[in-house]
Amino acid sequence: NAGVTQTPKFQVLKTGQSMTLQCAQDMNHNSMYWYRQDPGMGLRLIYYSASEGTTDKGEVPNGYNVSRLNKREFSLRLESAAPSQTSVYFCASSSSGNTDTQYFGPGTRLTVL
Amino acid sequence: LAKTTQPISMDSYEGQEVNITCSHNNIATNDYITWYQQFPSQGPRFIIQGYKTKVTNEVASLFIPADRKSSTLSLPRVSLSDTAVYYCLVGSSPLYGQNFVFGPGTRLSVLP
Numbered sequence: 001n002a003g004v005t006q007t008p009k010f011q012v013l014k015t016g017q018s019m020t021l022q023c024a025q026d027m028n029h030n031s032m033y034w035y036r037q038d039p040g041m042g043l044r045l046i047y048y049s050a051s052e053g054t055t056d057k058g059e060v061p062n063g064y065n066v067s068r069l070n071k072r073e074f075s076l077r078l079e080s081a082a083p084s085q086t087s088v089y090f091c092a093s094s095s096s097g098n099t100d101t102q103y104f105g106p107g108t109r110l111t112v113l
Numbered sequence: 114l115a116k117t118t119q120p121i122s123m124d125s126y127e128g129q130e131v132n133i134t135c136s137h138n139n140i141a142t143n144d145y146i147t148w149y150q151q152f153p154s155q156g157p158r159f160i161i162q163g164y165k166t167k168v169t170n171e172v173a174s175l176f177i178p179a180d181r182k183s184s185t186l187s188l189p190r191v192s193l194s195d196t197a198v199y200y201c202l203v204g205s206s207p208l209y210g211q212n213f214v215f216g217p218g219t220r221l222s223v224l225p
Contacts, residue, residue, distance in 0.1 A: 004156075035215075040217070041217060042200065042215035042216045042217050042218055043157070043215040044215070090156045090157075092156070100204075101147070101159045101162065102157075102159070103159070104155075104156025104157050104158070105156055106155060106156060107154070107155070107156055
């Protein structure tokens with residue numbers, strides 16, 4: 001039982017390049033989330049997927065797209081990376097039960113030059 | 114969505130009990146209170162969750178007064194490994210997860 005896994009762990013991009021961050025969970029959770037965390041700050045929700053087949057914008061969705069590929073996988077895509085997107089990206093999942101505890105992955109550290 | 118306020122930082126010494134208080138004056142009837150812990154370079158980790166009175170698990174206790182406008186996370190006999198950022202969140206189902214707002218949290222430093 002690996003929980004929530006993310007790939008890659010580190011990535012360096014040049015401005016304008018694109019990339020996809022991958023996330024998978026093996027806990028049979030319905031809901032999945034993408035957050036970003038800037039240095040010294042709390043986490044900000046980018047997008048979430050309440051259930052397979054649905055996605056919704058969070059607090060800071062601009063510059064990102066997501067795909068809920070199946071119940072296990074939720075990917076985040078940066079179409080044209082900008083230096084302002086330099087951050088640590090966390091994926092999380094939850095069962096969407098009454099208390100909805102989130103389980104987080106180890107994060108992807110992204111630097112955009 | 115209830116706004117929360119907690120101290121930016123706290124210092125403690127090994128072996129002491131640490132209490133971190135979170136204010137949430139506009140908490141709604143259906144809202145739960147959840148605390149997360151985050152170590153450097155890791156994702157947040159669930160610590161404890163409660164609705165009212167007192168909840169205790171193997172890691173911490175959560176005290177919630179009758180008016181529920183605040184809550185206190187209590188960490189007994191902290192060690193150096195408890196140095197982390199602690200987040201207080203308030204929300205309710207069925208969209209609880211979607212309403213998560215992580216503020217800056219409380220940075221706890223445990224000194225030897």
